[in-house]
Amino acid sequence: xQYSYYPGCSLKGxxxxxxxxxxxxxxxxxxxxxxxxxxxxxxxxAYMSVDERRSFALAARNLAISERxxxxxxxxxxxxxxxxxLNKTCHVVKDYPxxxxxVTKALDRAGLKWKNQVPVRHPLDVLMQDVGLDRIKEAVVKxxxxxxxxxxxxxxxxxxxAEFDHQIHPTSMDRMFEALGATxxxxxxxTKCCGxxxxxxxPEVGLRLVYLLLKEAAKREADLMATVCPLCQFNLDAxxxxxxxxxxxxxxxxxYFTQLLGLAMGLSEEKLxxxxxxxSAKNALKGAAAAAAR
Amino acid sequence: xxxxxxxxxxxxxxxxxxxxxxxRPGGEMIQACIQCGTCSGVCPMSNYMDxxxxxxxxxxxxxxxxxxxxxxxxxxCTSCYACTVECPRGIKITDVMYALKRMAMERGTYPQRFxxxxxxRDFFNMVRKNGRINESRLGFLVFLKTNWMRLLTSAGLGLDxxxxxxxxxxxxxxxxxxxxxxxxxxxxxxx
Ligand code: SF4
Ligand code: SF4
Numbered sequence: 001x002q003y004s005y006y007p008g009c010s011l012k013g014x015x016x017x018x019x020x021x022x023x024x025x026x027x028x029x030x031x032x033x034x035x036x037x038x039x040x041x042x043x044x045x046a047y048m049s050v051d052e053r054r055s056f057a058l059a060a061r062n063l064a065i066s067e068r069x070x071x072x073x074x075x076x077x078x079x080x081x082x083x084x085x086l087n088k089t090c091h092v093v094k095d096y097p098x099x100x101x102x103v104t105k106a107l108d109r110a111g112l113k114w115k116n117q118v119p120v121r122h123p124l125d126v127l128m129q130d131v132g133l134d135r136i137k138e139a140v141v142k143x144x145x146x147x148x149x150x151x152x153x154x155x156x157x158x159x160x161x162a163e164f165d166h167q168i169h170p171t172s173m174d175r176m177f178e179a180l181g182a183t184x185x186x187x188x189x190x191t192k193c194c195g196x197x198x199x200x201x202x203p204e205v206g207l208r209l210v211y212l213l214l215k216e217a218a219k220r221e222a223d224l225m226a227t228v229c230p231l232c233q234f235n236l237d238a239x240x241x242x243x244x245x246x247x248x249x250x251x252x253x254x255x256y257f258t259q260l261l262g263l264a265m266g267l268s269e270e271k272l273x274x275x276x277x278x279x280s281a282k283n284a285l286k287g288a289a290a291a292a293a294r
Numbered sequence: 295x296x297x298x299x300x301x302x303x304x305x306x307x308x309x310x311x312x313x314x315x316x317x318r319p320g321g322e323m324i325q326a327c328i329q330c331g332t333c334s335g336v337c338p339m340s341n342y343m344d345x346x347x348x349x350x351x352x353x354x355x356x357x358x359x360x361x362x363x364x365x366x367x368x369x370x371c372t373s374c375y376a377c378t379v380e381c382p383r384g385i386k387i388t389d390v391m392y393a394l395k396r397m398a399m400e401r402g403t404y405p406q407r408f409x410x411x412x413x414x415r416d417f418f419n420m421v422r423k424n425g426r427i428n429e430s431r432l433g434f435l436v437f438l439k440t441n442w443m444r445l446l447t448s449a450g451l452g453l454d455x456x457x458x459x460x461x462x463x464x465x466x467x468x469x470x471x472x473x474x475x476x477x478x479x480x481x482x483x484x485x
Contacts, residue, residue, distance in 0.1 A: 009427040040425040109476040159375035193374035
């Protein structure tokens, strides 16, 4: 099956390790991801705060192009921010005829047609539902034995639409990591918000949330945290030192779920972008492997 | 002594404001609120708000427009949708927050040098012009306009990002800017 692929701005910038690992894992599993031609920014939360109607038209251009070029293909969207924005556009256009009218006219001016028939899917969803745990297990060559993982979902992958998992207590990643041979620790903050852009705009708030999330994972004795979103990863990794300076020492590497999947499939750390972590996960990974060998 | 009125007279409430909130997508249901406080309880940001989400919903529907639009709360909302999925009355609180942000922007009552609203504007302009966002540039711009001291405290962060190949000042652009322009022009209110 072929999927269209919407990377979004973060995966081409500070979240490039996510793109590297998503592409490597899908390629390894023999699933084709075809990048949408000349995609534009989805608009994220900021655009919607300024101009709602135009924000839907902006997001819809990507959906229209995907539908035009790959009519049969669902669209894979790894960034939670893009995922919720694009999904919301599909929902709102269905629910509000006036907005549908607006969006249709706007796309029409650019010569685009859109029937709202492209499902927007997260790679975690595709891996769990379409590929399935059996096929994933078959691909495992280096089980993650001994590795204790805190699964962190963040907010916008499961809310508000809950397309494939529970809105407050999701389990997809938990089940995936267990299938990879890892140990999943109980992590009650799994869907607490990371603060989004607050780390930049209101550091006294953002850094505190970052600290709380990291500290909780440490308290649960996780070796590392796994995330599904480039903004969560950025906050928890890039602001970890500043948060530790403000609130107390904590050392908790945060990597993408696709990096863990890739490691279990025997792909190289380099190919999966692990060298791009600021708080390196390499010792945690080595330590777990050594403990498992004993 | 400058004595300020802290509680509104009934005659000072604005029905128009309530109607406007209710006319925006997501705002239809605010009259159904039972003031249970679930939204405030699950909100990760309520510790930092000057009014809790429950209070905002109440004040919005009772017509306290000015207070609501000047509140820091709407700019502290990170759109995590926790309130929306937990509200027993099915009120889309996150969407109400979005609607209030836009109303504040339209009326110019948003906090001028408050970074969240500044960032929303800069983000908007960057997308308008290039079709894509460069996060490094955006962060730099926001710091510069609102709190340039943070550029110093965050210098280490910049270095870390450069070392790991995650920092770039190159502005990504889309090819069909004309197409984008025609989509974004003449839609909604004039620019
Ligand atoms: S959770 Fe819903 S019903 Fe309860 S106070 Fe908040 S908005 Fe009102
Ligand atoms: S969406 Fe906003 S108001 Fe609602 S819980 Fe999240 S931060 Fe609070």
